[in-house]
Amino acid sequence: MADKGGEPPVATSAVLYAAARELSRVCGRVNAEFLACKAKDGNPAACLAEGERVQRCSLNLIKELSSKCPSELSGYSSCIDRQSSEEYMFERCRREQAALARCRGTAARVPAEAAPVVAAAASKEL
Numbered sequence: 001m002a003d004k005g006g007e008p009p010v011a012t013s014a015v016l017y018a019a020a021r022e023l024s025r026v027c028g029r030v031n032a033e034f035l036a037c038k039a040k041d042g043n044p045a046a047c048l049a050e051g052e053r054v055q056r057c058s059l060n061l062i063k064e065l066s067s068k069c070p071s072e073l074s075g076y077s078s079c080i081d082r083q084s085s086e087e088y089m090f091e092r093c094r095r096e097q098a099a100l101a102r103c104r105g106t107a108a109r110v111p112a113e114a115a116p117v118v119a120a121a122a123s124k125e126l
Contacts, residue, residue: 011062014081017090018073018097019065022104027057069103076100 016023024031030053037047065073079093090097 011058012077012081014077015062015073017080018077018100019062021101022061022065022106023058025106026061027054030054030057065100065104069100072096072100072103 030050034047034050034054037050041047076093076096076099079096080090083089083092
């Protein structure tokens with residue numbers, strides 16, 4: 001997913017959706033700090049530092065995913081991107097989701113409602 005220069009993938013909506021669980025896990029604290037700042041102060045300039053930390057955390061995670069799990073991130077984001085509905089059909093991409101979770105070592109953190117589908121996908125040869 002990274003190009004020859006080592007750049008991370010463009011953070012399209014599909015890439016961000018694919019990375020969402022990891023973004024929540026890894027960047028949740030800085031996101032909460034940013035939201036708390038915005039709730040406390042309506043002036044956008046007051047929260048620039050917190051916003052920059054959110055961007056930096058997100059970019060670092062996307063870089064890490066594209067470096068350590070390039071085919072899994074690409075597979076999952078491509079699957080999400082192929083959904084032609086106005087609403088993404090995530091259930092159609094559970095196999096790719098499971099592959100990314102396995103690569104990251106976070107398979108146990110897949111939500112309970114997806115667990116049967118993810119377990120079945122994990123037992124199949126990708």
